[in-house]
């Protein structure tokens with residue numbers, strides 16, 4: 001199956017890549033520091049700028065006008081760097097507020113363990129109000145470590161829901177633990193009367209049972225299939241076509257989760273570019289889905 005897709009893809013590669021005018025990439029990265037909040041690692045912002053800029057420039061002929069940079073606070077979120085790159089390239093780069101509980105809690109500061117959900121939400125709403133280094137965060141990024149949710153996971157999701165109610169921002173939640181973890185988070189939102197439409201199930205591609213994708217979308221949530229690459233294109237295509245067949249393309253998001261400058265590696269390590277989705281993945285899908293996936297859905301999910 002996958003092999004056949006690649007054959008098709010490689011044939012299509014000789015055609016010009018489809019440009020999708022006004023498109024948004026909803027989940028990519030410019031920089032990540034996996035050592036997290038405990039890290040004293042320093043990086044040279046000018047070096048990251050120099051390496052990231054051409055990768056962003058490659059997107060312009062493909063019609064991309066905006067990228068949601070999903071690196072959480074404490075793991076390399078750098079609003080100043082994003083602003084520099086936005087000014088230089090003309091591609092909007094959105095940053096986020098929130099705290100991310102996945103990645104073995106590397107992005108969780110000590111105060112998040114002792115404060116209540118309400119206190120955390122207050123911090124995030126303040127960032128939305130006052131900006132992160134002068135830049136307004138445009139979405140909430142959180143993450144849970146697995147299923148069943150631990151107390152800290154539940155608190156972070158509650159805080160995200162409270163922040164969403166206060167600010168109107170949408171929550172993108174990196175979900176380890178597949179469909180059951182996504183459903184547990186949607187229950188938390190429901191208990192706080194935060195609409196499911198404010199929730200993006202990040203990494204839904206890790207759940208192999210499409211029934212979960214369908215139920216989450218029917219409940220009103222966004223189902224985001226991330227990490228599209230040469231290795232995974234066949235599965236990602238199956239996921240999107242499943243949603244389309246069920247009439248749920250309007251609840252579906254796709255991303256590469258690509259990039260990025262790896263803090264702590266010489267020269268930032270290997271930086272995966274952002275064009276594969278346009279050049280190779282979209283041609284595997286019916287053209288009438290392209291605008292829905294890359295223009296309409298990102299705007300409906302996150303605003304702007």
Ligand SMILES: [Zn+2]
Pocket residue numbers: 027028029070257
């Ligand atoms: Zn990511």
